[in-house]
Every structure is written in structure tokens, then in C-alpha cells.
Amino acid sequence: MKKNKTSKLILILCDYGLIIALCLIILAVSLTNKSFFTLSNIFNILRQIAATGIMAIGVCTVIIAGHMDLSIESITTMAGVVCVTYVKNGQDVLGIVLALLVGVGFGLLNGIIITSITSKKGRNGESFIITYGMQSAIAAAALLYTGGVYMNLKGGTFHSSLGKGMTPVIIFIVIAVILAYIMGHTPFGRSVYFLGGNEAAARMSGKRVKLHTICVFLIAGICSAIAGIVLTARISAASSTFGTGLALDAIAGVVVGGTPLSGGKGSVEKTVLGVIVMGVLQNALRILNIDTYPQMMIRGAIIILAVLLDIFANRIKEREAKA
Amino acid sequence: MKSKSEKINWKEMLTKQTAPLILLLMLILFSFTIPKFFSIGNLTNILDSFAVYGVVTMAMCFSLIGGEFDLSVGSIMAFSSLIFAVNVNERGLFIGLVLALLSGLVVGALNGVLVAKFGMASFVATMSTQIIVKGAALWYTDAQAVAIYSEACYQIGNGKFLGISYLFWFFLLVTFIFAFVLKYTAFGRGLYAVGGNALIAANAGINVKLYKFIIFVILGVASAIGGIMMACRISAGNSLYGADLTMMAISASVVGGTSNTGGTGSAARTFCGLCVLYVLYNALMLLGIQAYVQQLLKGLIVVFVIIVAGISRVSKDY
Numbered sequence: 001m002k003k004n005k006t007s008k009l010i011l012i013l014c015d016y017g018l019i020i021a022l023c024l025i026i027l028a029v030s031l032t033n034k035s036f037f038t039l040s041n042i043f044n045i046l047r048q049i050a051a052t053g054i055m056a057i058g059v060c061t062v063i064i065a066g067h068m069d070l071s072i073e074s075i076t077t078m079a080g081v082v083c084v085t086y087v088k089n090g091q092d093v094l095g096i097v098l099a100l101l102v103g104v105g106f107g108l109l110n111g112i113i114i115t116s117i118t119s120k121k122g123r124n125g126e127s128f129i130i131t132y133g134m135q136s137a138i139a140a141a142a143l144l145y146t147g148g149v150y151m152n153l154k155g156g157t158f159h160s161s162l163g164k165g166m167t168p169v170i171i172f173i174v175i176a177v178i179l180a181y182i183m184g185h186t187p188f189g190r191s192v193y194f195l196g197g198n199e200a201a202a203r204m205s206g207k208r209v210k211l212h213t214i215c216v217f218l219i220a221g222i223c224s225a226i227a228g229i230v231l232t233a234r235i236s237a238a239s240s241t242f243g244t245g246l247a248l249d250a251i252a253g254v255v256v257g258g259t260p261l262s263g264g265k266g267s268v269e270k271t272v273l274g275v276i277v278m279g280v281l282q283n284a285l286r287i288l289n290i291d292t293y294p295q296m297m298i299r300g301a302i303i304i305l306a307v308l309l310d311i312f313a314n315r316i317k318e319r320e321a322k323a
Numbered sequence: 324m325k326s327k328s329e330k331i332n333w334k335e336m337l338t339k340q341t342a343p344l345i346l347l348l349m350l351i352l353f354s355f356t357i358p359k360f361f362s363i364g365n366l367t368n369i370l371d372s373f374a375v376y377g378v379v380t381m382a383m384c385f386s387l388i389g390g391e392f393d394l395s396v397g398s399i400m401a402f403s404s405l406i407f408a409v410n411v412n413e414r415g416l417f418i419g420l421v422l423a424l425l426s427g428l429v430v431g432a433l434n435g436v437l438v439a440k441f442g443m444a445s446f447v448a449t450m451s452t453q454i455i456v457k458g459a460a461l462w463y464t465d466a467q468a469v470a471i472y473s474e475a476c477y478q479i480g481n482g483k484f485l486g487i488s489y490l491f492w493f494f495l496l497v498t499f500i501f502a503f504v505l506k507y508t509a510f511g512r513g514l515y516a517v518g519g520n521a522l523i524a525a526n527a528g529i530n531v532k533l534y535k536f537i538i539f540v541i542l543g544v545a546s547a548i549g550g551i552m553m554a555c556r557i558s559a560g561n562s563l564y565g566a567d568l569t570m571m572a573i574s575a576s577v578v579g580g581t582s583n584t585g586g587t588g589s590a591a592r593t594f595c596g597l598c599v600l601y602v603l604y605n606a607l608m609l610l611g612i613q614a615y616v617q618q619l620l621k622g623l624i625v626v627f628v629i630i631v632a633g634i635s636r637v638s639k640d641y
């Protein structure tokens with residue numbers, strides 16, 4: 001009986017663990033520090049997670065389809081630097097359009113390469129290594145494009161209309177709602193889940209696996225480009241390194257949110273929650289005056305904990321299903 | 324029968340031995356087109372340059388054969404180089420060596436437990452430990468590089484035997500050990516089975532979890548050895564070492580014909596893969612091509628090689 005109780009506890013922790021953790025962090029930190037639970041700090045956190053969040057929901061759809069996209073951070077960088085060069089000359093709209101085209105182009109390229117080399121017998125992590133190679137290639141292309149120069153924008157309508165106040169957050173919310181609808185309530189979304197759960201079965205039941213896989217990478221590419229535009233507008237600058245490390249942050253948000261890398265499970269809503277938790281945590285650590293380096297270690301440990309919790313919960317569920 | 328096997332199967336040789344053939348072509352091409360390329364000084368320079376990453380690449384090849392990979396090797400290299408540097412200065416060479424190796428062993432074992440015991444995807448597990456170890460390395464010396472004041476270390480890192488550095492001879496030894504283990508021991512053959520199809524391997528009585536654990540321990544220790552070699556070569560420990568190590572190790576293995584999907588590959592061909600990449604980089608450098616373009620080419624080569632390997636695999640399936 002006692003064992004049953006602990007297993008129930010783990011299941012509850014897994015289902016509501018994130019919200020509980022979020023509440024606990026907020027409670028603990030706001031008790032020790034008055035500047036944490038204030039409206040301005042909450043806005044601040046939301047503004048900071050907007051770009052990473054947009055990338056995270058994009059890569060979340062790729063992960064649900066059972067693939068991985070590590071090139072998102074380089075696409076963000078490339079979109080940012082392309083955008084900035086045109087905005088600098090006053091061509092705001094052209095800059096945004098070209099940045100989005102960067103996302104569309106690289107997203108399509110990723111999708112086409114990966115679908116053309118994934119064999120009928122199933123995938124074996126090709127997407128991971130291909131997008132890893134793409135990441136360094138696109139990052140180098142961005143470096144080549146800028147010549148390594150840090151590009152500043154001096155105010156302007158681009159910054160005030162897209163980067164100021166809650167605009168980045170609103171963009172994040174709009175994209176999250178659209179993608180949550182697509183993944184949860186359309187035939188396309190359902191077949192992406194099917195595809196991630198069992199690709200061979202999806203193919204046999206007549207799903208257009210290749211097309212859907214390409215679409216998923218396209219979504220990730222566009223989301224990364226939008227994240228690049230939002231980030232550029234928020235900090236009103238871009239450089240060839242400003243996306244470095246964002247892919248891991250975004251994937252960490254997805255994983256902490258409870259979307260497993262094995263595919264077929266998870267959701268956009270969960271990812272949004274995961275990104276918020278990671279953002280609040282990072283802010284709390286900073287407010288508590290913990291050094292940057294121990295912060296990194298804590299973030300790594302939390303990803304491991306979140307995944308372990310998920311694994312234990314799945315084992316218990318399997319055992320109960322057998323019994 | 325004998326005469327048939329003596330005949331060289333050209334088609335098979337072309338597809339199987341791509342890396343050595345490319346290497347040969349490149350050596351001939353560059354020797355005629357780049358004036359300073361084919362000199363003993365330059366060729367030994369190429370060999371010396373990849374000894375450090377080579378050791379880790381061998382371990383990465385090992386893990387790719389077993390169907391796993393490790394993103395944390397670069398962080399481990401940085402961390403162990405710092406531990407080595409600090410402890411050599413304070414407590415002597417031997418203790419520094421032991422502690423640095425131990426740090427690699429511990430992180431490798433942690434990765435191994437997460438993947439083998441708890442069934443975590445190697446990507447998430449090693450991504451997390453990468454962040455943790457990188458944080459630890461930066462925290463340990465507050466992001467400062469640590470100079471090593473030891474004549475012995477300098478000798479290890481820069482001494483030469485027959486015109487080639489000690490580090491490269493050591494790397495050759497490591498390559499031979501890996502080649503021997505893969506080809507002539509039960510463990511090596513088991514590794515191919517685990518990477519080819521873990522389920523069948525488990526049914527055949529192979530302890531798959533133990534294999535996966537050992538893979539990560541070997542990777543951890545090899546990365547620590549790489550960190551020590553790097554620290555000796557430069558006479559300093561630095562948290563920036565190994566930033567592109569994962570990329571290099573995976574691409575050299577894949578260029579050498581190790582499948583990124585597990586089950587195939589060999590130490591000798593990985594060695595060829597390393598040679599191909601470093602000869603190419605050397606040629607780009609001698610031609611005076613911009614560093615950015617070199618980096619772009621590095622990424623494109625990996626993508627290209629995987630696409631070629633993937634397409635040939637897909638065409639086999641049909």
C-alpha cells in the first residue's frame with residue numbers, strides 16, 4: 001500500500017509538478033526579496049522570455065514530430081543580422097520580410113534534406129546531426145555576412161513599434177495561440193502527433209509523412225526568424241553571435257515543460273509553461289545574487305530532474321497499465 | 324574461389340574506402356597546387372595539430388558505433404584542463420593527472436548512469452551535463468585561464484620524437500588500442516551488435532546497459548586525457564578549450580565512414596577522416612582563406628557527407 005502512495009505522489013508531481021514548482025519558486029523568492037513579485041519585474045521576465053519562447057514553440061512542433069532542430073539559433077542570428085542591415089537604412093518592412101524569408105528558406109532546406117535521407121525503415125537521429133551541421137554552417141554564414149561587426153540601431157520606429165513595452169510578449173502569445181490551435185485542433189496537428197508516435201504506421205495509413213515533416217521544419221524556421229526579429233527589436237542591435245546558446249535554452253524549455261524527445265507526446269501549451277518556469281527561475285537566481293556560473297549548473301540540473309521525473313512517471317503508468 | 328576473392332571489387336572499394344581515397348586525391352592535388360604544402364615541416368605540423376582532438380574523436384567513434392553520442396566532451400576537456408593546471412601548480416604533476424582523469428571519469432559515469440540506468444536520451448543527458456560542467460569550469464577559476472609552471476608538462480606537450488610530437492605518438496597508441504578492441508575482442512564485436520540493433524543484442528544475451536555505461540565512461544576519460552594534453556601543449560588550462568570539439572569529433576567520425584546511426588565504423592577509417600579534415604583545413608589556411616569561410620566549409624562538409632551517406636542508405640532500403 002505504501003508503495004502505491006509514493007507512486008501516486010510521483011504521478012501527481014508529474015502532472016502538476018511544474019505549476020507547483022513555479023508557485024514554490026515565486027513564494028520562496030518573494031518572501032526573501034521584495035523586488036521580485038512586482039508588476040515591473042513580471043513584465044521584465046515576460047519580455048526576456050519572449051524570443052526564446054517563440055523559438056521553443058517552434059522547435060516543440062519538430063520534437064512532437066519525432067525530430068530535432070539544433071539550427072534554430074543560427075536561423076535566429078541570421079534573421080537578426082539580415083533584418084538589422086535593412087532597418088539601418090530605413091527599409092523596415094523590407095528587413096522584416098527578408099528576415100522571414102531567411103527562416104522560410106532554411107526551414108525548407110532542413111526539411112527537404114532530412115526527408116530525403118530518412119529511410120523507410122525509420123529515422124535514426126539524422127535530423128540531429130544534419131541540423132547540428134547546419135547550425136555551424138549558418139552561424140558561419142552570419143559571421144561572413146556581418147564580418148563579425150556588432151550592429152547597433154539608434155532607436156527608430158522599428159524598435160518603438162516591435163521592441164518596446166509588451167509588444168514582444170504579445171507576439172509570443174499570438175504565435176503560441178496559433179500553433180496551439182494548429183497542433184491541437186487541426187488534422188495537420190493530429191497527423192504530426194501520429195507521425196512522431198509511429199512513423200511507419202503513419203506512412204502505412206496514408207499520411208503524407210514527407211510533406212508533414214517538411215512543414216514542421218518550416219514552422220521551426222519561421223518561428224526562429226520571428227524570434228530573431230523580436231530580439232533585434234527589443235535590444236535594438238544584432239550581431240553574429242547573439243543567438244548562441246538560445247537553442248539549448250529553447251529545448252530546455254520544451255523538455256522541462258514535459259514534451260519528451262521521443263516524439264508523439266507533449267504540447268505547445270506545456271512548452272509555454274516550461275519556458276515561463278525556466279524564465280522565472282533564471283530571474284529568481286539573478287535576483288538572489290547567485291553568480292552566472294552556478295546559475296548554469298542549476299539550470300542543467302533542473303533539466304535532468306524534469307526528465308527523470310517524467311521517466312519515473314511513465315514507468316509507473318506502464319506498471320499500472322499492466323496490472 | 325581464391326581467384327575471385329583476389330580480384331579487387333572496385334565498386335565496393337569506392338563506396339567503403341571513400342575517406343582514404345579522398346585523402347590520397349587531396350594530398351596529390353594540394354602538393355601540386357600549393358607550394359609549401361608538401362614539406363616535412365607542414366606535414367608534421369598537420370599531424371601534431373590533431374593529436375589532442377584525435378583522442379576524443381576515437382572515443383566518439385566508439386560511442387557512435389554503439390549508437391550513442393556525447394555533447395559534453397568539450398566541457399569535460401575544459402574542466403579537466405583547469406583541474407590539471409591548478410593542481411599541477413599546487414600539488415605536483417602526479418596528483419594533477421589523477422584528479423583531472425577522475426573529473427572526466429565522474430562526469431562520464433554520470434552520463435552513463437543517466438542514459439543506461441534511467442533510459443534518458445543521450446542528447447538531453449549530455450546537453451544537461453554539458454551546461455553543468457561548463458558552469459563548474461567557469462566557476463572553478465572565475466573564467467580565468469591558469470598558466471602551468473612545470474617544465475615536465477612543457478616537455479610532454481612540446482617534446483618531439485623522430486620529428487613528431489609525443490602527443491601524436493600517444494594518439495597513435497590510442498588509435499591502435501581502439502582498433503584492437505573493436506576488431507579482436509568480444510567487447511568490440513558486442514559494441515557493433517549493440518549499435519546495430521540493441522533489442523536483438525539484448526536478446527542474444529549482451530548486457531546493453533553495461534555497454535552504454537562503459538561507452539560514456541570511456542568518452543569522459545578520453546575527454547579528460549584530451550584536456551590534459553591540451554593543457555600541456557599550451558602550458559595553461561582554460562575554460563574555452565574544446566568549444567568545437569563535439570562538432571569536430573562527430574564530423575571526423577562521419578567523414579571516416581562511421582554511420583551516425585550506429586553499428587558501423589572503424590578506428591582506422593576514423594583516423595583517415597581526421598586526416599581528411601585537417602589536411603583540408605591546413606590547405607585552406609595556406610591558401611589564406613578567411614577564417615569565416617573555413618568555418619562555413621566545416622559545417623557544409625558535415626552536412627554533405629551525411630547527405631551522401633544517407634542517400635546511399637535510403638537507396639539500399641528500396
